[in-house]
Amino acid sequence: MLERVHLVVLREVAEHGSLTAAAEGLGLTQSALSHSMKKLEGQLGVTLWRREGRSLRLTQAGEELLQVAREVLPRLEVAEERLSQFASGRRGTLRIGIECHPCYRWLLRVVAPFLARFPNVEVDVKQKVQFEGAPALSGYEVDLLVTPDPVEHPDLRFHGVFDYEQVLAVGRGHRLAGRACIEASELKEEVLITYPVPQDRLDIFTHFLAPANQRPAAQKTVENTDILMQLVASGRGVAALPRWLVEEYGPLLGLVAVRLGGGIFKQICLGVREADERVDYIASFIELARGAPRPCEESVL
Amino acid sequence: MLERVHLVVLREVAEHGSLTAAAEGLGLTQSALSHSMKKLEGQLGVTLWRREGRSLRLTQAGEELLQVAREVLPRLEVAEERLSQFASGRRGTLRIGIECHPCYRWLLRVVAPFLARFPNVEVDVKQKVQFEGAPALSGYEVDLLVTPDPVEHPDLRFHGVFDYEQVLAVGRGHRLAGRACIEASELKEEVLITYPVPQDRLDIFTHFLAPANQRPAAQKTVENTDILMQLVASGRGVAALPRWLVEEYGPLLGLVAVRLGGGIFKQICLGVREADERVDYIASFIELARGAPRPCEESVL
DNA sequence: GCTATCCATGAGTAGAATTCATAATACATG
């Protein structure tokens, strides 16, 4: 009934002072505007303006409606602009899911320059303890998945962005502290501190202990990486962490990295939905992640 | 481009959860909505929602647009409602022009019940000193004219609403105070206090002095009725005023009314544009004015 | 697996918006 056109015409007429000029500005005929407004007047039962000499003068009702136009139209125009930014990937919310706990620290380095480059894009990090990355990604719960374990999925694509070694972190005074590397059997008297996730998602089990059919003396779980490192530093146990993390905080806390067997080499991958791969800010995020400074090359903020 | 329908559909879908249900609610086909939204998506280059099982789930862009819908649609709906009130005369601004100064006091009595009856109608009183009523009325400067001097005009209609007598007001101690009536010649030694308007708009000149070819000793002008009455009461001069006004304030201030010759009998008229005569609140105003209590029948508030 | 219930889509149609041509009106100007 009361359509956007009507408001546009009203505003244009108010600005240019005449139907003819307004029609010009809108790329339409004067006749079109006249017909269209006449119809609206008929439907509403109101006169919006009245001829006064050769120009038009708004009635009370017209003024009222013009007021509406001045409020509503900018809102619609901004909305269109924003939506077109969504379309071109200059705006949106990038919801990032994280599967590996220490990845969070790595992520922070990528997010900072990303935010600077896309001021209209919000970033939201979802770091649930129990978190099935791939389903969350394909189910549109998150738009980007940071994980060391890419999976095969028809709609998803994974990009390796950062290589690292998973090592054993031990306290400075620990009996294994001086070693270059250790065997799986050497952990059987150790307390192993891990994140609270199933063993099949912990590399130290899947890639190191399980193949040798070994187990630690005990396993404790902790959610927070900082606390975990503190516990290790205080000699309460040992933990598997990325080498760059140990080397970065090691000097500060008193941590030492020890290679696990021949070394567990991993890669942080970024997973996205195939449909999103060409969205500007998502592609740029991956680009940025690839070129991001290696965690150990630069100190943390 | 982004039309009202789109917002309506978006809101309806958000509410009912499915296109089919929304179509039902809007009295359209599911197909219609699907086509229409698809087109919008194409124009904007955005997907608004995505099929999830058998229902729809809004994307970020969709959520954003839904937000717009929730802001804009109510505004439009209210606007339509208000305009239809304009149409039926239940809303508007009644701009009243006053030509005769003391009429203002009479007007107040009509305005009060009018405001109570039309809570959505604003009243604006324009009481310029130099004020040509008829042109202001036909030129849409005012919607209602309160005047004792109706004019002939093809587009205007005047309704007599209140009869009164124009009398001479004198102070209690004045030499004419006891008289029932006076002749024009008896004013030649008096100071006549009037409103600052041309003599041809003052009844005491046109209907009393001019026919007898008389003039007062002097003429002073004052804009304010209260001051005018004070001046007369203090014996500084005499003035022509409606009888009801003199009788209402006379006891209080010390004023007495004296008939001018055989009496000057006037009528307050309400002028409206013919086109407006059937507007609800205007017709009601005239109705109310006709039935209003005579000023002298009731004391002022 | 079958069925009910969604959404998507192509083709045809009814209706609405737009244009064109022209009338009616107001203002300026020689």
Add this chain to the structure above:
DNA sequence: CATGTATTATGAATTCTACTCATGGATAGC
């Protein structure tokens, strides 16, 4: 005062758009 140039208004023709209908494809529940 007539003439020319601005307006807006209006009727008829045309173009275009939005809608419906019919149907296909997908999903969830039984």
